[in-house]
Amino acid sequence: MKTRITELFGIRHPIIQGGMHYVGFAELASAVSNAGGLGIITGLTQKTPQDLAGEIQRCRKMTDKPFGVNLTFLPTIQAPDYPGYINAIIDGGVKIVETAGRNPQPYMPILQEAGVKIIHKCTSVRHALKAEKIGCDAVSVDGFECGGHPGEDDIPNMILLPRAAEELTIPFVASGGMADARSLVASLALGADGINMGTRFIATQEAPVHEKVKQAILSATELDTRLVLRPLRNTERVLANTAAERLLEKEKSLGSSIKIEDVIEEVAGVYPKVMMDGEIHSGVWSCGMVAGLIHDIPTCGQLIDRIMADAESIVRERLEGMLAP
């Protein structure tokens, strides 16, 4: 399958693995890239730019295919050393960066000068248009279903994707709620050039996370996510667990007086405990509604091959078969 995304990134299949905190290590990124998709290392999971440089080298040893690095621009007071991380990306020869969060504009010139292609992840048509305007090569459009931060507009992909297609000139991938060939074919029909998956890739053999995390995703249905941190305008879709219920109780009782300090226990330093130690109730962690469509733990190769083979049969048999001869 050839789309503007496979052409742009030089990949075989139009499938991207979105950056995921404490999941997007070299093991997963290289497995996705070796399977013909685009694997992405999560930049900020690496504590220092030197650590990111090391992770890029590790990934390069595991794959000779293109892979990218995610740079999430957080609304924090004490910003991480973004220039340092960007140097590690450029010096490491990485040619694709997935940006997310705040506007990546301040860092675009240096990345572009180094020949790095930028795909910006955003949750609204206006932000996608802004990304196009500032020179991003592509966008990843994250619908309300997505695991992680869906923004504050609550527009599901059935509307968001065709709206993005109406407005954008640059290619975009559909993100949020993507699990299988049906997701891919539907996204292409809605105007996207490929898909980006987060939660689905956690439940794979190569995802270097605790087995309990994978089993929690397998056990979850589409009803088992919660939206937290909305009163702080930093909405996050997380797996329903004891920490999420406690956090929602706090949101209810504190109302509009809630502050970030009130929720530290549920949000700070959670990811290593969950992803590495398997303490799945130790805090809130991102998970998409798509958990309801995840029933197995394949290798990345099996998953991507299955998506591409099934997509072909959906198009050639199911869809074409519906047309009058």
Ligand SMILES: Cc1cc2nc3c(=O)[nH]c(=O)nc-3n(C[C@H](O)[C@H](O)[C@H](O)COP(=O)(O)O)c2cc1C
């Ligand atoms: C556990 C987890 C951690 C994530 N961490 C990040 C992150 O650090 N930066 C980022 O840009 N997106 C992050 N995301 C969002 C994913 O890259 C992707 O956009 C999202 O998962 C797509 O929705 P889906 O889970 O329905 O596939 C994370 C998602 C999950 C599930």
